[in-house]
Structures are given as structure tokens and as C-alpha cells.
Amino acid sequence: MNEHIQWHNTSLTKIDRQTAKGHRSFIVWLTGLSGSGKSTLANLVEQKLFNEGVHTYLLDGDNLRHGINHNLGFSEEDRKENIRRISEIGKLFVDAGVVIFAAAISPYEEERAAARSRFEEGEFIEVYVQCTVEECEKRDPKGLYQKARAGEIKNFTGISQTYEPPGSPEVIINTADQSIKESVEELTRFLLTKLNEERS
Numbered sequence: 001m002n003e004h005i006q007w008h009n010t011s012l013t014k015i016d017r018q019t020a021k022g023h024r025s026f027i028v029w030l031t032g033l034s035g036s037g038k039s040t041l042a043n044l045v046e047q048k049l050f051n052e053g054v055h056t057y058l059l060d061g062d063n064l065r066h067g068i069n070h071n072l073g074f075s076e077e078d079r080k081e082n083i084r085r086i087s088e089i090g091k092l093f094v095d096a097g098v099v100i101f102a103a104a105i106s107p108y109e110e111e112r113a114a115a116r117s118r119f120e121e122g123e124f125i126e127v128y129v130q131c132t133v134e135e136c137e138k139r140d141p142k143g144l145y146q147k148a149r150a151g152e153i154k155n156f157t158g159i160s161q162t163y164e165p166p167g168s169p170e171v172i173i174n175t176a177d178q179s180i181k182e183s184v185e186e187l188t189r190f191l192l193t194k195l196n197e198e199r200s
Helices: 014-021 038-051 076-095 109-117 133-139 144-149 180-199
Strands: 027-031 056-060 099-103 124-130 171-174
Touching (some): 014 076, 027 038, 027 076, 027 109, 076 109, 171 180
Parallel strands (some): 124 171
């Protein structure tokens, strides 16, 4: 960082913005294999919270690669930078008083830990969307596993690139063993409970 660049504090604080919105803010970080249901789950749970009057926003990993992360590939180095950018954007949203959802494979434990370190205690909720490679490959909604098996996609998580499951996530949602409806209800209950606890 350039030594001449200094951090400028603003008059409004995160607490001011949270108070105006009527709830605390945090990031819900959904990690899991491609096809595990991260984006679907994040989208539906965000809608549930929004309907409850919670100020929310969803950062989808694929969508971000169309814009701010369009110059990144899928090498280990680029994946790390992808996670760094998502977490930095998420931090801005949390500072703005918003409950932010980030749905990204984020395969490396070290990088998820680095993302967590950018937030204050209790502001980073890691959700492991657990699903076997076999089940994800059966679903294969985007046809990516088939292309990875054929060698058309390199560095594909779960096939040619490692996925490191979280060691101690706040929530585990097993989408292989329960329906999307059950998964949505489970995560929504957890987050609403956390919001109510933070308000008291």
C-alpha cells in the first residue's frame, strides 16, 4: 500500500447505520461444491429475510465474475484473489448495516479464514452447504462436471482441484439429505434467531 494513502474516518458509524435499519449486520458466507445449492439457498433465504424487513444483499460468485472479478481465472492464485475481493466487498456492506450473503465455492480453508479475519467477532457466519461430489455431479445444473471430466474445464473443484471442507462452520446444511425447502427453513431460523439475539 502506498505510504501516502491514509484511512479517512466517516462521521456516520456502522452502529449508526445498523440502528437506522433496526438490526445488526453480518455476512453469511456459503461455501460448498459447484451444484451443492449455495446460490439457490442464498437466494431463497435472502428473500425470506427481506420479507421480514431485514436489509439484505446477495453477492453471487458467478455474477461477480461477470463484473468486478471478470479478469480472474480458476488457478489457486486467482481463486484466492476472488475470495479476497468478495470479502472486502462484503465488509463494506456490513459496514453499511446490511445482512450480506456471499455464495462462492471458496475451496480453501486458509482463504476462508482470511476472509473471516476481515470482520469483527460475530459478523462472519460460515455456512457449509454440504453435498457429495457424486450428488453434485448427478445434478450438474450447468453441465460443468461433464465438461471437467472431458478435460474441457481445468482446475475444477471436486474433480481436478481440491475442496477443503470447513473445520468449524457456524452452520452445516446438508442438501443431499434434505429438500431445498427444509434447507431454507433451517438456515432462515438460524439467521432470524441471530438477528433477534443481536437486537436484544
